Amino acid sequence: xxxxxxxxxxxxxxxxxxxxxxxxxxxxxxxxxxxxxxxxxxxxxxxxxxxxxxxxxxxxxxxxxxxxxxxxxxxxxxxxxxxxxxxxxxxxxxxxxxxxxxxxxxxxxxxxxxxxxxxxxxxxxxxxxxxxxxxxxxxxxxxxxxxxxxxxxxxxxxxxxxxxxxxxxxxxxxxxxxxxxxxxxxxxxxxxxxxxxxxxxxxxxxxxxxxxxxxxxxxxxxxxxxxxxxxxxxxxxxxxxxxxxxxxxxxxxxxxxxxxxxxxxxxxxxxxxxxxxxxxxxxxxxxxxxxxxxxxxxxxxxxxxxxxxxxxxxxxxxxxxxxxxxxxxxxxxxxxxxxxxxxxxxxxxxxxxxxxxxxxxxxxxxxxxxxxxxxxxxxxxxxxxxxxxxxxxxxxxxxxxxxx
Numbered sequence: 001x002x003x004x005x006x007x008x009x010x011x012x013x014x015x016x017x018x019x020x021x022x023x024x025x026x027x028x029x030x031x032x033x034x035x036x037x038x039x040x041x042x043x044x045x046x047x048x049x050x051x052x053x054x055x056x057x058x059x060x061x062x063x064x065x066x067x068x069x070x071x072x073x074x075x076x077x078x079x080x081x082x083x084x085x086x087x088x089x090x091x092x093x094x095x096x097x098x099x100x101x102x103x104x105x106x107x108x109x110x111x112x113x114x115x116x117x118x119x120x121x122x123x124x125x126x127x128x129x130x131x132x133x134x135x136x137x138x139x140x141x142x143x144x145x146x147x148x149x150x151x152x153x154x155x156x157x158x159x160x161x162x163x164x165x166x167x168x169x170x171x172x173x174x175x176x177x178x179x180x181x182x183x184x185x186x187x188x189x190x191x192x193x194x195x196x197x198x199x200x201x202x203x204x205x206x207x208x209x210x211x212x213x214x215x216x217x218x219x220x221x222x223x224x225x226x227x228x229x230x231x232x233x234x235x236x237x238x239x240x241x242x243x244x245x246x247x248x249x250x251x252x253x254x255x256x257x258x259x260x261x262x263x264x265x266x267x268x269x270x271x272x273x274x275x276x277x278x279x280x281x282x283x284x285x286x287x288x289x290x291x292x293x294x295x296x297x298x299x300x301x302x303x304x305x306x307x308x309x310x311x312x313x314x315x316x317x318x319x320x321x322x323x324x325x326x327x328x329x330x331x332x333x334x335x336x337x338x339x340x341x342x343x344x345x346x347x348x349x350x351x352x353x354x355x356x357x358x359x360x361x362x363x364x365x366x367x368x369x370x371x372x373x374x375x376x377x378x379x380x381x382x383x384x385x386x387x388x389x390x391x392x393x394x395x396x397x398x399x400x401x402x403x404x
C-alpha cells in the first residue's frame with residue numbers, strides 16, 4: 001500500500017474516533033513529527049529491553065498513533081483538507097529552507113554553454129514559487145522521497161554534466177504541486193510542473209512543460225488535463241478558458257505525436273502546444289495559467305460527499321498511472337541517473353499514485369518533439385506543459401510572467 005493510500009485510510013479512521021489526548025507515547029517516549037511518514041520511529045535500547053512487546057510492533061504502533069493524531073488534529077481545527085485522500089506528510093523544512101534547497105535558484109549551469117543566461121527557464125521557476133507563496137493558503141513543502149525512503153530532490157551526473165532538482169509543495173487548494181528543473185547546459189533545459197487540486201475539487205490537473213534542446217528546438221505545452229472523458233463531468237467547465245488563448249496565437253495550435261500519448265485521454269481539446277525549431281523563442285511571454293487555474297479552484301464548491309471525493313481521487317490515480325507508463329523522459333532519466341532511480345522517481349514521485357506496470361517503463365532513448373503546425377510528425381510529444389491565462393481582476397499583487 002502506498003503511503004498516500006494509507007494516509008487516506010488513516011484519515012477515515014481519525015474522523016470516526018477523535019484520538020488527540022486519548023493516547024500517550026509508549027514508555028513516555030515522544031513520537032515523530034509527521035503523519036504518513038515512512039520512517040520507523042526509534043527507541044533507546046534500554047526501553048526496548050524492558051518491553052515485553054516486539055520492538056518492530058512497538059515502532060509500527062507508534063507510527064500509526066502519530067499518523068492518526070496528526071490527521072485528527074487537523075480535523076479538530078476545522079481543517080477539512082486533512083481528510084482528503086492523497087495528501088503526503090509535511091516536510092520539517094520551512095518554505096524558505098525548501099525554496100533554497102540544493103542551491104536554488106541556480107545561477108550557473110553544470111553543462112557546457114555559449115549563452116550568457118544558460119538557465120533558460122529559471123525565471124519561470126522563480127515566478128511560480130513567488131506566485132504560490134503569495135496566493136495559496138497554508139502552503140508548505142512536502143518531502144521528495146520514494147517508497148524506499150530515497151531522497152529524489154536532487155541528482156546529478158558529473159561525467160555527463162547533467163543535474164535535476166525537484167521540489168514538492170501542498171496547500172489547502174492543492175494536495176500536490178511538484179516542480180522539476182533539469183539542467184544539462186545548452187544541450188537540454190527543462191522546467192516541468194504539475195498542480196493536483198485537492199480531491200474535494202472535481203477539476204482538471206494543471207500540467208506545465210517548457211523544454212529546450214540544443215538551443216535550436218523548443219517546446220512549450222500547457223493543459224488543463226481532464227480527469228473525465230466528458231468536460232461536463234467536472235465541477236466546472238474550463239476549455240473555454242484555453243480556447244481564446246489558442247485562437248489568438250497560431251503557434252499554440254501544434255499537435256503531439258501519438259507515439260507516447262493518446263490526446264483523447266487526459267488531455268483537453270484546447271491543449272496549448274507550441275513547437276519552435278531553428279528560431280529563438282525569446283521575446284515572447286507565455287500567459288500565466290497558474291493564476292487562472294487557482295481561480296477555477298477557488299470558485300468551485302468543495303465536494304461534501306466522501307464518495308464524490310473518493311471518485312475524484314480515483315481519477316487522479318488513473319491519471320498518474322496512465323502518465324507514468326507513458327512518460328517520454330523515462331529514457332533520459334535512466335541514461336543519466338540509472339534505471340532503478342528512474343523507475344522509482346517516476347512511479348514514486350512524479351506520479352506517486354501510480355501502480356507499477358509488470359512490464360516496467362519504456363526506457364528507450366527520448367525523442368521529444370511533435371509535429372509543427374502543417375508539418376510532418378516529429379518525435380513524440382513531451383508531457384503536459386506550461387502556459388497561462390489573464391491575471392486575476394482583483395489581486396493584491398501583480399504576477400507578470402517573466403520573458404524567456
